Amino acid sequence: MMNYIFLQEAAPGMMNNQLIMFALVILVMYVFFFRPQMKRQKEERKFQQEGLxxxxxxxxxxxxxxxxxxxxxxxxxxxxxxxxxxxxxxxxxxxxxxxxxxxxxxxxxxxxxxxxxxx
Structure with missing residues (x-):
C-alpha cells in the first residue's frame, strides 16, 4: 500500500505550477528585500566617499x-x-x-x- 502512494506520478501540469510559484516567490523577495537594501548600501557608500x-x-x-x-x-x-x-x-x-x-x-x-x- 505505501509503495503505491510513493510511486504515483504527479499530474502533468503540476510541475509547471510549482516552478511558476517558486519563481514568483524569488521575484517578490528580490523586489521587496534585496533591491531596497542594495539601493541603501549604494547611497551610503556614495555619501561616505563624496558627501562628507x-x-x-x-x-x-x-x-x-x-x-x-x-x-x-x-x-x-x-x-x-x-x-x-x-x-x-x-x-x-x-x-x-x-x-x-x-x-x-x-x-x-x-x-x-x-x-x-x-x-
Whole structure:
C-alpha cells in the first residue's frame, strides 16, 4: 500500500505550477528585500566617499554622534562631547546636521539669556 502512494506520478501540469510559484516567490523577495537594501548600501557608500565635509554632524555605525573637524583621505576627525576621535570614512552611517540646527540655535539663545541674567 505505501509503495503505491510513493510511486504515483504527479499530474502533468503540476510541475509547471510549482516552478511558476517558486519563481514568483524569488521575484517578490528580490523586489521587496534585496533591491531596497542594495539601493541603501549604494547611497551610503556614495555619501561616505563624496558627501562628507567639514562642519557636518554625523552618526557613526557604532552610534557615536559628532561634528566633523577635519577630512583627510580615508580618515575623519570628529568631535564628540569635548573629545576628538579619529575614525575611518566607512564608519560614518548618516548625516544629522539638519536635526541639530534648531537645537543649536536654542542652545545659543539660552546661553545668551543666561549671560544677560548674570549681568
Amino acid at each position: 565635509q567639514k562642519g557636518m554632524r554625523v552618526v557613526t555605525t557604532s552610534g557615536i554622534h559628532g561634528k566633523i573637524l577635519e577630512v583627510q583621505d580615508n580618515i575623519l576627525i570628529i568631535e564628540s562631547e569635548n573629545s576628538r576621535l579619529k575614525i575611518d570614512r566607512a564608519a560614518v552611517s548618516k548625516e544629522q546636521s539638519a536635526s541639530y540646527l534648531p537645537d543649536e540655535k536654542k542652545d545659543k539663545k539660552a546661553k545668551k539669556e543666561e549671560k544677560e541674567d548674570e549681568k
